[in-house]
Amino acid sequence: MVMVPDQSGRRVIVTGANSGTGKEAARRLAESGAHVIMAVRTVAKGEQARAEIQARHPHAQLEVRRIDLADLASVREFSDRLLADGTPVDTLINNAGVMAPPTRMTTADGFELQFGSNFLGPFALTVRLLPLVLAAPAPRVVTMSSGTANFGRIHFDDLQWERRYSANFSYAQSKLADLMMTLHLAAVAVERDWTLMSVAAHPGYTRTNLQTAGASLGRDTPKRTLFNSMHFLPSQDVGPGTEPLLYAATSPSAVSGGYYGPGGTFGLVGPATFVRPPRRARDTAAAARLWVAAERLTGVHLPAGAVRT
16 A cells, blocks of 8 residues: 655645545545645535545545636636635646547537547646646646556547547547656656656556446446446456555655556556556657647647746
């Protein structure tokens, strides 16, 4: 089990903190003394999750704020409130995501839902919050990828899957994009002499509502997909599944540009360990091209003056 160091005095943002790995990460971090901002799409669910955590840990410092990563206006509003407050953000955890809706759906801005929610939304959030993150003494940005990134490809000629939508492969693309964003941001931090650590994690095969929630979108009942029909494979509960994320977010041994996931059978279960990113994620030219595309699509760019002093 990952031993989370004392987080007293640290401000942490966790997206998707109302359930699954996000809720577990929020609980563990708050239990260790962090002030956790639970960034959620549905405030009522966030408040319920906060109440459940505080029932176990009455002194947990938790606040619920709304963000919809499938709506760039919501990302801007969330970020602007924090920027106006001016308090540094020690750790940003990009955890929220959607998995494999059976039919092509779009975000408020017209992006394919998985590419928009899983990658473009977190990208915009990360870049917008960089001034606050870089103001912290030892900042980290942690982004949740997935083992499916191993078979993902970035379709630069059709990033939004307008030609032939695939629920599974579009999900894999979005998670590969998350991993490429992590590695590119780590490289930018070195170039600009930032103290920022950019780290990625994946949960292996962790049983959450992610597998069924996405497959239910637009339907009365979940569609059977690759991801909700793999019951023959080893899987684990949310607690162990959150370990790689917590390691990436808090371990003194984690490194910038590192990727952490389960070290057991097929990389699906087991204790957190270093994972070698797939070859496509290590393509620096493609990562730079993807970053430029994300800037163009979101209208969000690296702040020229975002250098920690």
